[in-house]
Structure formats: C-alpha cells, structure tokens
Amino acid sequence: MISVIVPAFNEGKNIGRVLSVLEKIDIIDEIIVVNDGSTDDTKEQALKYNVKVFDLEENSGKGKALKAGIENSKGDIIVMLDADLIGLTEKHFLSLVNPVLKDEADMTIGIFAGGRKFTDFAQKVAPFLSGQRAIKRKFLENIQEMEMSRFGVEIALNRHAIKNNLRIVNVPLENMTHVMKEEKLGFFRGFYARLRMYFDIIKMWV
Ligand SMILES: O=c1ccn([C@@H]2O[C@H](COP(=O)(O)OP(=O)(O)O)[C@@H](O)[C@H]2O)c(=O)[nH]1
Numbered sequence: 001m002i003s004v005i006v007p008a009f010n011e012g013k014n015i016g017r018v019l020s021v022l023e024k025i026d027i028i029d030e031i032i033v034v035n036d037g038s039t040d041d042t043k044e045q046a047l048k049y050n051v052k053v054f055d056l057e058e059n060s061g062k063g064k065a066l067k068a069g070i071e072n073s074k075g076d077i078i079v080m081l082d083a084d085l086i087g088l089t090e091k092h093f094l095s096l097v098n099p100v101l102k103d104e105a106d107m108t109i110g111i112f113a114g115g116r117k118f119t120d121f122a123q124k125v126a127p128f129l130s131g132q133r134a135i136k137r138k139f140l141e142n143i144q145e146m147e148m149s150r151f152g153v154e155i156a157l158n159r160h161a162i163k164n165n166l167r168i169v170n171v172p173l174e175n176m177t178h179v180m181k182e183e184k185l186g187f188f189r190g191f192y193a194r195l196r197m198y199f200d201i202i203k204m205w206v
Pocket residue numbers: 006007008009010011036059060061062065081082083084131178179180181197
C-alpha cells in the first residue's frame with residue numbers, strides 16, 4: 001500500500017498543481033495533505049481533490065508535519081512530496097516509487113534535473129536535501145529528531161538511513177522544479193526564510 005504525504009504551509013497557489021496529478025495515479029492508495037497551520041486557503045484548495053487533509057493548528061515546521069502525516073497514514077511505502085512542485089508527472093512518481101516497490105532500494109531521493117538552472121544547481125550541490133522521497137514505512141520508526149527538525153528533517157532521515165545501512169537510490173526528476181522561497185515571499189522575506197532553513201539544516205547536522 002502506498003501513502004503519499006504532502007506537507008503544506010501556505011501553498012494555496014501551488015498545491016493544486018501537485019494534487020491534480022497525484023489523484024490520477026492508480027497505484028496510490030491514499031494522499032494525505034498535512035496543512036501545517038496555513039493562514040491562506042491551502043486547506044480549501046486541497047479539499048478540491050481526492051485527498052485527506054490533516055490539520056496542524058499552528059505552524060510547526062516540515063519535520064513535524066511529515067511526522068503527523070506518517071502517523072495518520074496506513075501505507076507500507078511512504079512517498080513524501082513537496083506541495084510546490086512544478087512539472088510533476090505520473091512518470092516522475094513511478095520512477096521515485098518503483099525502486100522501493102521492487103525492493104531495489106529502501107529509500108529513493110528525487111533530484112531535479114533540467115527544470116530550472118537555479119533549482120537544478122541547488123540540487124546538484126546538495127542532492128541529499130531533496131524532499132522528494134519514497135521510503136519503506138518500517139524505516140521511519142524511531143526517528144526521534146524528526147518532530148523538532150523543521151527543515152532539518154532530510155538530514156535526520158539521511159542520518160537514520162546511513163546508520164541503518166539502508167539502500168539509498170537517487171532518481172533524476174527530469175524537467176521538474178519548484179517555487180523558490182523568494183518567489184513565494186518576495187526577495188527579502190524569502191531570503192530570510194532561506195537563511196532560517198539553512199540554520200535548521202546546520203543545527204540538525206552538527
Ligand atoms: O513550516 C513549514 C515549512 C514548509 N512546509 C512544507 O514543506 C515543503 C518544503 O518547503 P519549502 O517549499 O518552503 O522549501 P524549499 O523547497 O523552498 O526549500 C513544502 O511543501 C512546504 O509547504 C511545511 O509543511 N511547514
């Protein structure tokens with residue numbers, strides 16, 4: 001059984017682009033949107049699609065949102081996808097999930113390629129930060145730091161995977177990109193959000 005978790009904080013403008021693709025993919029058993037205390041219409045937009053929406057009352061960060069999604073899901077394979085992807089297709093989804101389904105990988109990490117120069121570059125430099133992942137549920141247990149990790153969640157996942165000798169496979173996601181923070185929030189607020197994200201990542205790393 002495959003559960004897809006989409007953490008979402010103020011993604012009303014973006015989430016429909018992702019959910020409209022996901023709801024048509026047959027092999028997905030459930031799509032869980034975790035509305036992470038959004039102050040926009042993320043929830044209303046999400047409810048237009050065939051998904052379950054789980055609400056967090058306050059904005060709690062990506063790590064806690066993912067954890068809440070996992071706890072409220074049933075799948076033995078969990079696919080994590082950001083709500084602001086651009087260019088997602090069924091083919092991308094299958095390329096991310098198939099290595100785990102076929103037991104060729106315990107976790108896959110999807111890497112943007114050929115999408116946009118800046119987002120391609122960011123993922124080339126730091127592919128391990130990518131939030132697009134498929135992973136067996138049994139490997140998601142006991143990741144204590146997850147709840148507090150905010151944007152450090154990918155580092156926590158990577159560390160857990162390495163510690164447990166998981167087979168990790170990187171999968172290229174051709175022509176995919178996402179909406180950058182500066183595009184969502186404007187240059188200054190976006191850049192500040194980016195610095196805070198790097199802080200979450202470094203805090204989890206050291
Ligand atoms: O407090 C937060 C911050 C982000 N997100 C979600 O986590 C994903 C990745 O966040 P974002 O797009 O801001 O990060 P970026 O990809 O720009 O680094 C997106 O679906 C966000 O809506 C969340 O659920 N809670």
